[in-house]
Amino acid sequence: MDAVLAAAVRLFNTHGYDATSMFDVAETLGITKSTLYHHVSGKEQLLAMAVDQAVDGLFETARVVRSVDTTATLRLRMLVRNSVLVLAERLEYVTLLLRVHGNTKVEKYALARRREFDAVVTELVEEAQAEGGIRTDVDARTAARLLFGMVNSLVEWYRPARGQPEVLADTVVRLAFDGLRTTDSTPDQGGQRGY
Amino acid sequence: MDAVLAAAVRLFNTHGYDATSMFDVAETLGITKSTLYHHVSGKEQLLAMAVDQAVDGLFETARVVRSVDTTATLRLRMLVRNSVLVLAERLEYVTLLLRVHGNTKVEKYALARRREFDAVVTELVEEAQAEGGIRTDVDARTAARLLFGMVNSLVEWYRPARGQPEVLADTVVRLAFDGLRTTDSTPDQGGQRGY
DNA sequence: TGAATTACCGACCGATGGGTTGGTAAAACA
DNA sequence: TGTTTTACCAACCCATCGGTCGGTAATTCA
Structure with missing residues (x-):
């Protein structure tokens, strides 16, 4: 079924x-279409299951982050x-989600x-702005969208083979928070490994 | 035809x-399908024309930028x-291009x-890194992809009504180069209006 | 071993889609 | 005015697609 x-x-x-x-789909699995319909109710169900896989992962991470007791900036x-x-x-699941x-x-x-x-992201950006952790001269909604626009663009080119995702995650965080400019004096935001 | x-x-x-x-498509234009085929050769031609509209705009801007005599960082x-x-x-044309x-x-x-x-972007990022204008601790190709991942994500939510695009363009440049962190001492990169 | 469940298949159906054909009405032109 | 070009249309063609039907082989279970 997962297959x-x-x-x-x-x-x-x-x-x-x-x-x-x-x-x-059936051909790829080496079965006939009728057999495929014996396993799934229809094409839309496949899409729904895939979307759920992606959405569940994203919301689980949002839930975990929300429960951490630290500054909004660090939580962002x-x-x-x-x-x-x-x-x-x-x-693959998130890719499909983002293309819907x-x-x-x-x-x-x-x-x-x-x-x-x-x-959720916008709210967190607002909180971080309110506590003075990030710049306030950019509208929170816009910042949130651009921020996750960058994050989500990963699905267009990232392939698992290319090294550990942790390295990439760190790169994204650094680029998002410190920008492209020369990192003259990288401000270590609390030193909690990677954030 | 443009219509x-x-x-x-x-x-x-x-x-x-x-x-x-x-x-x-025909219905939207208030004509029949046969008439539509009198104006265009097929569905793919419509896609091709749309893609060209987007691509031409992007490359024209790349051409102009390349011809400016200044630092690679400023050109980026x-x-x-x-x-x-x-x-x-x-x-609308770029949106379609990015969804292909x-x-x-x-x-x-x-x-x-x-x-x-x-x-083209990657090359420019490399140049800017070489001249010390932007950080070098991020792979040029990755930086270029994330940078334009952010830019391209605009098509998902930007709507013309919402104010002048120039304001948005400035926001994107600021966010991309200085990051989300509090803009303690925004370094004015040359003062050439907006860049 | 026999019954029930599960995995599987070939043939079929109705709908839709891209594209064609063979033609008419209205402009544009000479 | 006659002719050519342009805009337009109804009807049709054929391939594909999502999904169904009726049935058979294999597996599970009692």
Whole structure:
């Protein structure tokens, strides 16, 4: 069953959801279409399961971060870092989630969950701004969107083979918080490994 | 003809390229499918034209930036800023370009041009690193990808109504180069309006 | 061993989609 | 005015797709 989902998601990502037929999925698994329908209720269910895999990972990380007792700024750093790790770990599922744009029930659900996650990030950015941890001359909503725009763009090029995701996560955090400019005097934000 | 392309691209973006039928496009224009085929050779041509609109804008900006006689760092800032402006100006075309992932001839062409643009950015990042203008502890290719990952994410939420694109472009440049951290002493990189 | 469950398949169905054909009405041009 | 070009359309073609149906082989379980 997991094999079915994995194969489907891989095909969805390489050829596009619409362009992938249930026949394609079945063929990849070495079974016929009828047999495939014996295992899954339909194409949309495959999409729904994939979206859930991605969304669950993201919200789990948001939940963990929320429960940590530290500054909002540090929690924001943790959220970014952990999100990169989730993206790397569930790459194919998150890729599919981020490409959803249509109008079916499942797709609308996916978009709603993404907006929900966005709201969490925006709130955290606002908190961090309020405590003076990050710049206030950029609208919180805009900052949150650009920040996760950068994070999410990973799905376009990151491939698991290319080294540990932790290294990448650190890079993303550093770039997001300190920018591209020469790191004259990198301010160590508390020294808690990586954040 | 421009009206045909505009209508098609809008539909492609809202419902997805595959999910949009030529009948849908025709209906939106208030003509029949046969008449639509009298104006365009096929669905792929519409995609090709849209992709060209986006790609041409991006490469034009890269060309202009390349011809400016200043530091690589400042040119990189200009490229980011101008890219945001192109994205805002040709939003629907660039949106479509960035969503292309399939395997047809046109889609492969689009991906190739995107990679080409990527190479230009990476090269500029390397130059800027070499002259000491930006941090060197991040791989140039990775930095370039994350940088334009952020820029490109605009297509997911930016809507023209929301104020001048110049303001947004400045925000993106600031965030990309100085990061989210509190702007203790914003280093004015030369004072050339916005960069 | 016999019954029930599970995995599997070939053939089929209705709908949709990209694209074509063969033609008419209206401009543009001479 | 006659002719060519342009804009337009209804009907049709064929491939593909999501999904169903009726049935068979293998497996599980009692």
